[in-house]
Every structure is written in C-alpha cells, then in structure tokens.
Amino acid sequence: MAGNPRNGRRYRDLCIKQRSLGLPCWLCGHNIAYEITGPEAGKHRDAFTLDHLIPLSLGGDLLDPANARSAHRRCNSARGNRTSIKQGRASRTW
Incomplete structure (x- = not known):
C-alpha cells in the first residue's frame, strides 16, 4: 500500500522549489512570510503553503509544477x- 503522496520526496521537492521562488501570494498579491518555517508554519496564517491552480479534488495534479502556486495559509x-478567485469590490468613488 502506498503512503500519502504529500509525505513523499517529489512533493517535498516541489514545495522547496516553489518556496525558493519567493513569489507573493497568487490569490491576494501580498508578500508571504517565507521566514516562518517548521511547526510554527502550520499554525501561522501568513506562512507559505503550496496551493494548486486546479484543485486536487477537481482532478488537479499534486506533483505538476505547472499546477503549483505560492499562497498564504489563510x-x-x-x-x-x-x-475562481474572489475579487475585491470596486469602489464607486472615482
């Protein structure tokens, strides 16, 4: 029986590669707190997480670099x- 692929070497390598890019959050555009690592990162809302453009539940590939995105945990x-990404409301004030 195979283990959880998120615990596998290929997934960890993809996370390391994505983290090394230092990109802002693809969802909100703000900087990610890449300095937060280890167990603390699992609890901090501004920490890096690997997100997937096409969600895994909808057939997205867990290990495809083209499907990987940097995001805040929150x-x-x-x-x-x-x-879809929720867009902020535009101001009526011009």
Missing part, C-alpha cells in the same frame, strides 16, 4: 476547492 484555506 488564502489557501479560504479558497478551498473553488476554481
């Missing part, structure tokens, strides 16, 4: 498995 959680 943004990734808020998006869930939706394929």
Whole structure:
C-alpha cells in the first residue's frame, strides 16, 4: 500500500522549489512570510503553503509544477476547492 503522496520526496521537492521562488501570494498579491518555517508554519496564517491552480479534488495534479502556486495559509484555506478567485469590490468613488 502506498503512503500519502504529500509525505513523499517529489512533493517535498516541489514545495522547496516553489518556496525558493519567493513569489507573493497568487490569490491576494501580498508578500508571504517565507521566514516562518517548521511547526510554527502550520499554525501561522501568513506562512507559505503550496496551493494548486486546479484543485486536487477537481482532478488537479499534486506533483505538476505547472499546477503549483505560492499562497498564504489563510488564502489557501479560504479558497478551498473553488476554481475562481474572489475579487475585491470596486469602489464607486472615482
């Protein structure tokens, strides 16, 4: 029986590669706190998480670099498995 692929070497390598790019969150556009690592990162809302453009539950590939995106933990959680990104409301003041 195979283990959890998120614990595998290929997934960890993809996370390391994506993290090394130092990109802002693809969902909100703000900087990610890449300095937060280890167990603390699992609890901090501004920490890096690997998000997937096409959610895994909708057939996205866990290990495809083209499907990988950098996101805040809070943004990734808020998006869930939706394929659209919620846009902020435009101001009526011009």
